[in-house]
Structures are given as C-alpha cells and as structure tokens.
Amino acid sequence: MSEQTKKHHSPSYSIYIFVWLFLLVLTGVTVAVAGINLGKMTLAIALLIASIKSYFVLTIFMHLKFEDRMFRIFVFVALFFLAISLILLFSDYSFQ
Amino acid sequence: MSSDSSHNVSYLDYKGRWKGKITSWIFSTDHKKIGVLYLFSMLILFSIGVLFGFLMRLELIAPGKTIMEPQMYNSIFTLHGIIMIFMFIIPGLPAIFGNFFLPLLIGAKDVAFPRLNLLSWWLFMFGSLLAILSVFLPGGPVDTGWTFYVPYSVRSTTNVFPALIAAFILGFSSILTGLNFITTIHRMRVQGMTWFRMPLFVWSLYATSWIQILATPIIGITLLLVVMERAFNIGIFDPSLGGDPVLFQHLFWIYSHPAVYVMIIPAMGIISEIIPVFARRTIFGYKFIAFSSIAIALMGSLVWAHHMFTVGMSPTAMIIFSVLTFLVAIPSAIKVFNWVATLYKGSIQLDPPMLYALGFIFLFSIGGFTGLIQGALSVNIHIHDTSFIVAHFHYVMFGGTGFGIFAALHYWFPKMFAKSYNMKTAKFSFWTLFFGFNVLYFPMFVMGWLGMPRRYYDYLPEYHIYHFISTIGSWIVVIALVAMFANFIVALRKKEKFTEENPWGGETLEWKTSTPPPLENFDIEPVVDSHPYEYKMNEPDQDLLKEEGTK
Numbered sequence: 054m055s056e057q058t059k060k061h062h063s064p065s066y067s068i069y070i071f072v073w074l075f076l077l078v079l080t081g082v083t084v085a086v087a088g089i090n091l092g093k094m095t096l097a098i099a100l101l102i103a104s105i106k107s108y109f110v111l112t113i114f115m116h117l118k119f120e121d122r123m124f125r126i127f128v129f130v131a132l133f134f135l136a137i138s139l140i141l142l143f144s145d146y147s148f149q
Numbered sequence: 150m151s152s153d154s155s156h157n158v159s160y161l162d163y164k165g166r167w168k169g170k171i172t173s174w175i176f177s178t179d180h181k182k183i184g185v186l187y188l189f190s191m192l193i194l195f196s197i198g199v200l201f202g203f204l205m206r207l208e209l210i211a212p213g214k215t216i217m218e219p220q221m222y223n224s225i226f227t228l229h230g231i232i233m234i235f236m237f238i239i240p241g242l243p244a245i246f247g248n249f250f251l252p253l254l255i256g257a258k259d260v261a262f263p264r265l266n267l268l269s270w271w272l273f274m275f276g277s278l279l280a281i282l283s284v285f286l287p288g289g290p291v292d293t294g295w296t297f298y299v300p301y302s303v304r305s306t307t308n309v310f311p312a313l314i315a316a317f318i319l320g321f322s323s324i325l326t327g328l329n330f331i332t333t334i335h336r337m338r339v340q341g342m343t344w345f346r347m348p349l350f351v352w353s354l355y356a357t358s359w360i361q362i363l364a365t366p367i368i369g370i371t372l373l374l375v376v377m378e379r380a381f382n383i384g385i386f387d388p389s390l391g392g393d394p395v396l397f398q399h400l401f402w403i404y405s406h407p408a409v410y411v412m413i414i415p416a417m418g419i420i421s422e423i424i425p426v427f428a429r430r431t432i433f434g435y436k437f438i439a440f441s442s443i444a445i446a447l448m449g450s451l452v453w454a455h456h457m458f459t460v461g462m463s464p465t466a467m468i469i470f471s472v473l474t475f476l477v478a479i480p481s482a483i484k485v486f487n488w489v490a491t492l493y494k495g496s497i498q499l500d501p502p503m504l505y506a507l508g509f510i511f512l513f514s515i516g517g518f519t520g521l522i523q524g525a526l527s528v529n530i531h532i533h534d535t536s537f538i539v540a541h542f543h544y545v546m547f548g549g550t551g552f553g554i555f556a557a558l559h560y561w562f563p564k565m566f567a568k569s570y571n572m573k574t575a576k577f578s579f580w581t582l583f584f585g586f587n588v589l590y591f592p593m594f595v596m597g598w599l600g601m602p603r604r605y606y607d608y609l610p611e612y613h614i615y616h617f618i619s620t621i622g623s624w625i626v627v628i629a630l631v632a633m634f635a636n637f638i639v640a641l642r643k644k645e646k647f648t649e650e651n652p653w654g655g656e657t658l659e660w661k662t663s664t665p666p667p668l669e670n671f672d673i674e675p676v677v678d679s680h681p682y683e684y685k686m687n688e689p690d691q692d693l694l695k696e697e698g699t700k
Contacts, residue, residue: 123335130359130363131362131363134363134364134450137450137451138367138403138450138451141451141454141466141469141470142399142403144463144465144466144469145395145399145454145462145463145465145466146463147463148463148464148465148466149462149463
C-alpha cells in the first residue's frame, strides 16, 4: 500500500455505525451502574466506561488509528500532562 | 495570492481583494499584517493597563484616600491585572512577533492556517472589547482581582460575568495561535531547516505553543464553571453550597502558572536571538537553550500549587510542589549562564535591542532569585500575599517579558516597518525605564518583607516612605514609555524609507529578505545549510594562532 493511500484510509460506514451503537450501549451501562450502590467503585466504573468510550472516539471517529505516529505522540503528550496534573492534584486531596 | 504580480510587492503595499485602507488590514490573512494588527491592538491595551497602574500608584502615594474610593481602587487593580495579563503579556510575544517572524525564521511563506490566524485576532479583539465593555455596563467594573478567586467571584455584584466570558474567549484565541504554530513548525520548515538549525526563538515558540494548547482549556472550563455557579448555584466551588474553593485555586493555577511560562519563554527566545547578534558570537550551548525551553514548559506545568501554600493543602503536596519549584529554576539558570557565556569575549555592541536584552538578564535574575525565596515553604508563609510577591512578579513579567517585548520591538522594528528610529532617544528611554523600574518595584520587596499586604487600599504610616518612592518610580516609568512610543511614532511618520536588509548583521533568515519583507516573505525560496548563529568572530584567529605557534 502506498503511503498516500494509507494516509487516506478510513473505516467503512458499517464500522462507524457499529461503534456508534457500542457507544450508546456503554452510555446505557453508565446510567444503569449509576443506579446501583457500589460504594467507592461507582466513580471508578463510570470513569472506566468513559475511558473506553474516549478510546473509540479518538481512534475511530477522530481517525487517530489511521494517522501517522506524530499524531499519536501528540495525544500521548496531552494524556501524560493530564495524568500528571491529576496525580499532583490528588497529592493534596489524598493526604489531607 | 501567489500570482506573479503580487510576488515582489511589499506586504505593506499589498491589498489583495480589499481595496480600503482599513479593510486590507483587518481582513488580511497575511501573517505579517496579523502580527502588526496584534502589535497595535496590544499597545493600546498596554497603555490602558499602564494608566490603571499609574492611577493605582497615585492613590497609594499617601495613607488614606488620595484620588479614589476603595471600591474604585479594587476595580482599578483588577482591570490592571486582567488587561496586562490576559490581553498583553500572555498573548504578546507569540501573537505579535511569533506571527510576524515565525514563518520568516523558518523560511515559510505563511503560517499553516492563515484564516485561523485571522480568526484568532478577531477573537482576541472581541474578548478584549467585551472586557473593556464590562467596565461601563451597569453593575460596575469587576473587583475580584485578575485571579477571580471564589467564593468572592461567585458573590460579587460587579460585572464578573462578562469579564469571565472575555477571558474564556481570549483563551480560544490563544489556543488557535498555539495550534497554528505547532503545525507550522512541524510542516512548513524550508529545505535544510532541520530541528537543530531552527533559531532559538522558534524553539521557544514551539514550547510555548504546547502549553497554550494543553493548559488553556483547563482555565476555559474552570471559568465556565464559575459562570454556571453564579447562574445556577450548583455548588462546585462555593463552600456554602457544599463546594470546594481550594479546587478552584488548583484548577485556576494549573493553567495560570504555566501561563507565566507562556509569557516568559518567548521572551527568552528573543534574548537568545539578540545576544549572539550584538556580541558577534555563536550562541553558547544551542541545544541546552533549546531543550531548556521544553524543560521549562514541562516542569513549569507541574508547580502550580506553590501559589497556594497558605490555603491549607496537605503537607505532602506542599513539599512536592516546593521541590518541583526549586527544580524549575535549573533550566532557567541554564539559559542565563549560556547567555552570559555567549557574551564572554564577544564584540559587544550596546545598541538599544542589546540594552534591553541585558536589562532583561539583570531584572529577570532578580525576579528569578526572589522566586526561589518564595518557593521555600517557611519563608512563603511570611511573605505570602505581601507586596514582595508584587515586586517579584513585576521583576519577572515586566522586567523579563516586558523588556523582552521592547527588545524585540527595537530589534525588528526596522524590518517590520522599513523605518528607522532615533537611537539616542531609544537609549534614553531604556536607561530611564531601567532606572524608573527599579525605583518603582524595588521598594515593594522591602515593604513586603516588612509586612505590607498586597492589594490593600490603605496602610500604616511606617510604609509611607516605600509607597512614596514607588509612586515616584511610576512617574519615571511613564516618562520612559512615552519617550519610547513617541520615538516609534515619529519613526513611523517619517517619509524616508529604510531599506537596508540587515542593519544589525544578523544571520537568521529574516535578515536575508528585503525590507520590508515581500508578500510571500522571500523572492527566492531560501535553502538552509548552516546553523543560525555562525559568526566568524567565534572561530580562533588563525593569524594569532600562527604568531603564538612561532613563539
């Protein structure tokens, strides 16, 4: 496959629809889980589901899966910045 | 755009499809014109900010009421902060000189997204006008301080809402500029312009752009949360509704501390451009300076809570943030040492840009060292929220970034406008500014150390002498600024054109095109085959070596 065709590769409509339906299902699961009393796990499960949804939005809808390495590095830098910020933020809240 | 007829036209003469004098500027997508638009809009805003600062100092010349009521004083210092920070010093260097010179420095015809670039200026203007409008709307000018701390910003009856929305819009403008620059640097470097042949100003813009993209959305969402809190009483930040005001401070400073580096890193880039040109020496430690910009951007993003040592954070967090604060001094010091090493045995010319660059190093060093004092936990408790902080901040931001902006203006003015300014007046305004600056801000260190709180309308008689000296300093600073701007205005009104390509003897690409630059920057696309600061002065003198060999 030439580089040019590789760059312009994108998933078929059926993939988009499948992912969209999957995201809707996950939204339903989030709502359902919110109604169950799981104690401290409630928040963790909601964040886990949100992360899975973000993964699919980034890779499929935002085409990250089909872009070159530089774009993935950019996203990694952003996520790294977010992670470090959260860790440092909780260095305050976790030790109060 | 690329038609032959427009190829050699100066960017100042090219009007494109807009025939009007004003429309050919405000709808132009040329990066140079957008840079100039930013320059003039920001200088107007800066003048308003100076006026507010001047009035504030005048009020403080003596204890008790002098020229205004306390409520007006609160609004004046808030507006001084909002205008200077959000509308001048954060966007200043990237938006003015980044826009104008980034494509020139890397040999490109324009930035990657010219229309987005124009949009960012329009957003900037819209945000700025909204902030200024908030002064005149019913409710009165915002009085929360530029930090919008909750719960006061939720409860204040002044025009907090338009000011918050204005800051939000200005943030958008900043993100778009950052996005544009990162793409331009990655995609549009001319042939031979490898990463380590890029001028150091470009490296500094690259580091800055990353902060703009990563950190600005956090302030955006935080300010929106305050808006929602005011409108719907949600209870995110307001403690009376179960919210956490310290969380606001965390979110605010996660952006606003890195924003300090958005202000200072490009100024450091400017200094790295000027020092080698006026010392006639290759920059010492190119890679260290380049990577220290990245290191400052990275580490500077992790030190935000040193603004919050007295709010009741956990001791663990306080120790972590204190240590990180000390660490961020390392890359800053790397730059200062490398600049000084570049000057060593250089053939130094004390022209106005160099004077401002040297002024930057001196004042930034004082600002930097006093920053370390505040990074120490115990000392921080003593000087927190005193005028010591105000002095430190102004030494770094005005003495650092402000002097950096003036250095850039004096350095690139002839190239931008094809006009020459009066050197004597420029030197006079520098020395007056340098002197006035120290008279204005140094007493603040002393009275802050003695316990004078910041932002107070009134004070005890023992602080009078310091306030008095400081206010005299503000008059000297205003005289210097008037002289500087008058010098530039006189130069702009000159009929005589200055067409010398390279008046300072620079080696970077902007000096290898005509003055003023043509519409698409270069008549012939340049090819880069060497490093940006190769001065022969730096090479060993062969004759001298021979002489020493015969001895």
